[in-house]
Amino acid sequence: MTTQHQPDTFPKLLLRNAAQFADRPAVREKAFGIWQEWTWAQVREEVFAFAAGLAQLGFAEGDKLAVIGGNRPRMYWGMTAAQVLRGIPVPVYQESAAAEIQYVLEHAEAKFVLAENQEQVDKALEIAANLPGIARIIYDDGRGLRDYAKDKLCDFAEVRRRGREALAREPQLLDAHIAAARGGDAGIILYTSGTTGKPKGVVLSNDNIIITSRNSAAHDNLTAGEEVLSYLPMAWVGDNIFSYGQAYATGFCINCPENESTVAMDLREIGPTYYFAPPRVFENLLTGVMIRMEDAGRIKRAMFSHFMKVAREYGAAIMRGAPAPLFARLRYRLGALLVYAPLKNTMGFSRIRVAYTAGEAIGPEIFNFYRALGINIKQLYGQTEGAVFITMQPDGEVHADTVGPPAPGVDVRVDDDGEVQYRSPGVFLHYHKDEAATRGAKTGDGWVRTGDAGYFDRRGHLKIIDRVRDVGKLNDGTLFAPKYLENKLKFFPHIREAVTFGDGRDHVAAFINIDPDAVGNWAERNGVAYASYQELAAHAETYRMVGESIEQVNRDLAADEKLHASQITRFLILHKELDADDGEITRTRKVRRSTIFDKYGELVDALYSGAENRRVSTEVTFEDGRRGVIEADLQIRTLRPHAPRAQAA
Amino acid sequence: MNALPDSAAPLLEAKDISLSFGGVSALTGVDCDIREGEIRAIIGPNGAGKSSMLNVINGFYHPQKGEVWFRGEKRGKLKPFQIARQGIARTFQNIALFKGMSTLDNIMTGRITRMRAGLLWQALWHGPALREELEHREAAERIIDFLEIQSIRKTPVGRLPYGLQKRVELGRALAAESKLLLLDEPMAGMNLEEKEDMCRFILDAGAQFGATIALIEHDMGVVMDLADRVMVLDYGRKIADGAPDEIRNDQLVIDAYLGAAVQE
Structure with a gap:
């Protein structure tokens, strides 16, 4: 895990991937019913063209690019393009109302906005009327925008075209920017969802994301062969790690669903090998399965309940590689053939090697249901301020009631008030324009307060019970x-x-x-x-x-x-x-x-x-x-x- | 879109239409014109003859008196499929989809009038038939994308909720790429949110697919917001015709329709 010669920024990682994995898929998006694919070499071309186009429009070092929209390839490329120019992407929760987004854009002093579609452009225009600092609004999908005034608005394709022209004139246009960027520079600002009061802008360095991504990828042996469905909100640190940081660090392929309502179907078509979902998703999926089983015929119902009993008894142990009686193994095999495999296939989990859940406690029954089926679902504990990973469960040490031992490279301690604190390579630089809050979150001796109350159990696994103040x-x-x-x-x-x-x-x-x-x-x-x-x-x-x-x-x-x-x-x-x-x-x-x-x-x-x-x-x-x-x-x-x-x- | 010049060429003109079923007269001396690119609404109380008017326009009913001019040509008696070929598509008050077929297949049926490959090629599923199928599939996918119904692409329409079925029906009408789109109560039985969605689709359909739209609708708010011009029927006669603002203040209309609705 040497970090010396590894690329320390996203543009540098992109160059490496485009060289090393040139013809391997980097991004897929389902459009008009068909999965479209871009290789790493194509992504490099797209990103650099857009970056050069941004530069033509006056985007300069230190400028902020607000990204408002769903998981679309161009939204991700926009983030990297901003980083190419040493600017800072600020992804925003797309569901937020205009007033909430305005707060973030004003606080971050966003100069450019990348908006997915008409819905987001409408909000951006409303906000731009109040914030003269917004110079340009660039949109991905132009449907319904034909009659809009074009003074601030421009099409992604148009920006890219201007960028391509600029690069044709001056191929070295971006090189100096890319070379000058450092791992310690601010790489992204992620606004917390604001459980308490106004959202805070967490400034993470390139190192924070990249080193953490690399460590966590090594923890689970993630390779360039993984397939991931990118459906989590882009403004959330989790997506920035699972669909962006780890994808760049390892070179695996991310898949953008057609739209929000097709996620379940797209999941089935892609069959990801690495998957993250909050407990709610696993819960809803299980509820769905149970409801459908109640409608199934008598034979199927009997088979399901019989083999699920077998799975609950032996499934987790068999996956762990622990000893189990031969007869039980045979019954589990048969169950896999008749029940588990078809069930996993309907859920889109056939190929999952590693799955994580976090954010809330997951019910032990739900958790054990998936593990019994042979789906390697594990828990982790993290927060935006630490670039996600604080603790994570290694294979073979998975328990429903804990969040695991400290993640690689992370130190965790519990202070006298029962508060969990940590230090790690992922620890954020500071809160954007809020020194007081930064001082409040970091202790004098360099640890970060999580605000969560918890304790280590006898196995050395962390158990979180609640917020300290609650x-x-x-x-x-x-x-x-x-x-x-x-x-x-x-x-x-x-x-x-x-x-x-x-x-x-x-x-x-x-x-x-x-x-x-x-x-x-x-x-x-x-x-x-x-x-x-x-x-x-x-x-x-x-x-x-x-x-x-x-x-x-x-x-x-x-x-x-x-x-x-x-x-x-x-x-x-x-x-x-x-x-x-x-x-x-x-x-x-x-x-x-x-x-x-x-x-x-x-x-x-x-x-x-x-x-x-x-x-x-x-x-x-x-x-x-x-x-x-x-x-x-x-x-x-x-x-x-x-x-x-x-x-x- | 509201600023269409009065001189815009009428795409369709129905002159002095009278239609009766036995002794019951459904329409009496109605004139109606639909201009290129506009959204034209027909309103009126129940039984006023709105659907009959639509059926005359699309040639399903043949009026006893009067004539229909479409794209500058007088129309004789045509079979419904001939009219579809001429460039008129419609949706129905009671949804008329193929319940057992998927959304995608239903929308593909809208392309049938545009399929040119011969029966033999179709049967062999090769050469021109296959190329054509791909083109049509792409057109269907554009409509699916436009109507945001990707998640139900493969779902049999019989299993869909009513509001979505209405949307699929609009999709099938759009698939025909017709000059004139007739919508019979596109928002009947929908909740507010579905209505708002449908409004947006109708407005955008005009802009994106270049369709001229004539619709019947009961929801006054929707009609007044959506339509460029509104025609009001009452007991088979046209009692008013004009921009939404004029209609809203027309005493005859208030008496016949709006006023009566309030009294109920």
């Missing part, structure tokens, strides 16, 4: 870790989201969001008619199911030494889904506790008042930005806590 105390002085409880609740398929309260209270209470797909399917099956989420959520049977799940969580908690007082004694099912458009959760689906506390204060009071129901009206924002109000009469249920049990579950 860990509170009940009035009797016992520990209250809301996220730990919420995760336990969310493991039930019909509960999508949960928010628990308990800090400074006598007991724990919860808001529940049901999963409209799972509960809706149940309703359909049982002939329960409903017209809306609200109606389904208020149904007596829904309350009964949720109540039973909470009972089960309470039984588990009763056995927990530290947390037995955290049993949930009161709950209600919210009348609307918590929504990022209403600011209740972040775009990455993390609960914004303070917003919810402010917005639903009267409901929280009702939970602790002993009332049986409460009438509320709530303002909602629709997807097109309009606002409305929904009213509901919410029921509140009370549960009796279980007596603490001494033994471990």
Whole structure:
């Protein structure tokens, strides 16, 4: 793992890949129903032409290029092109409303915008009217833009054409820029999704991304032969590592789905060998499989349940290479032939060598389901400030309840307050224009605070329980870790989201969001008619199911030494889904506790008042930005806590 | 798009149309013109003769009186497929897709009038037939991309929700690359979001595929936003014709349609 002679910037990596893997595929995109392919040599030509075109338009060293759009080859090329000119790409969450994007563009002082399509161009134009600093808006897909005023707007193809002309006149145009760039230079600014307050711009150096990518690729023996589906938001550090950093570092091929709604199908067609998805995706996939199995014929159902039992018993051990009885191996083989392989094929997981999940806790049943099928899914723990990797599970040391030992090159410690801290080659340079926040995040002796509470277990694996600042105390002085409880609740398929309260209270209470797909399917099956989420959520049977799940969580908690007082004694099912458009959760689906506390204060009071129901009206924002109000009469249920049990579950 | 000159050549002109079914007269002395490149709406209460008008325009009904001129030529009695060849495509109030076929195949059927290879080549699936198939497939894929229905390309349309079926039907009409596109209640039974999508597709279809569009629609908001000119029918007679603003303030229209709707 020597880093001395390795390329230390993305343009240099591109040159190396174009030489070393010239004819190997670098990017694929499905367009008009057919996968189009670009080799590394072609990508070099595209990137350099676009970079030269940008230079013609006045893009200079240190300028920021905001990238707003889905995972399109040209969006990725735009990022590299900016880096060629020693500028800094700033990818932005494309789903964000114009006001949110404006904050980021203003804060980053973006001069150029690369927008995917009309939707994003509309937002960019709206923003540009307020931010005179935006000189150009370049678009990839020109559909619907024919009648737009062209003063700031230009077509990607046009910029590329001008770049090609410039390069034809002066082939060495970009060489000096590329040679001058260093690994320690700022390479990219990634804005955090802003769980607390305004988003912060995390400035990562080229080294941060490239060395981390290289280390993590070595950890899992990733090669130029991997196939990856690039479907994660480009503004998220994960995509910057999995689809960009690691792809450049190892030379593997990324595949851009046709659009958001075809991801599942494209996954099946590509059959990635290396895959990342947040736990929610694995969860939804499993729910989908289970729902479809319930509709299957009797023989198939029996086969599925029989062989899944075999898989649960021996699958993980067989994958680990641990000893298993010969007969069990034979049965597993047969199961693979009849059930596991076809199932993996439908999910698009036939070729997966390594899969990771992170971001939230994953339910042990879900996690073990995939491992039992022979899918090597593992957990990692990371954050933007550390270029993702803090801990990751090596093959053979995979557990559902931990996030693994420290990743290669990373040191991790837990301080006296229980906070997890780390130092690594991925540690960010600073927060963009926010020295105070940078000082707050880095300790005096060079470690980064994660803000997460956790501890190392006996195996040396890190276990994360909650955010340090969210860990509170009940009035009797016992520990209250809301996220730990919420995760336990969310493991039930019909509960999508949960928010628990308990800090400074006598007991724990919860808001529940049901999963409209799972509960809706149940309703359909049982002939329960409903017209809306609200109606389904208020149904007596829904309350009964949720109540039973909470009972089960309470039984588990009763056995927990530290947390037995955290049993949930009161709950209600919210009348609307918590929504990022209403600011209740972040775009990455993390609960914004303070917003919810402010917005639903009267409901929280009702939970602790002993009332049986409460009438509320709530303002909602629709997807097109309009606002409305929904009213509901919410029921509140009370549960009796279980007596603490001494033994471990 | 609203600034079409009045002198724009009419693509289609229906003059003094009267149509009756036995003793029931569906249309009485209706004049209607559709200009090149515009979006023309026909509105009116239930049973006013809107669909009949559309059926006259596309030659499905033959009026007892009056004549239809299309692209400067008077039209005689033609079979529906001959009219399709002339360059008129339509969608239906009640969706008329091939339920068992995929979205892609349904859209491909819209290309049939443009297929030239002989039966033998088609059967052999070789030479000109194959080349032609590729061309048509590309055209179909452009429409799929345009309507953003990639995710249902291979799904049998019978399994799709109503709003998407409507979109597929529009796709099939677009596939014919017709001069004139007739849409019979393209937004009936849709929710607000689907309606907004459909509006955008109709507007863009005009711009991107150069189609002239005539549509029937009940949603007043949609009609007023979308159409360049609106014609109002009531009991088989034309009671008003003009720009959306004129129609909105026309007393006859308010009495016949808008007013009545409010009273209900």
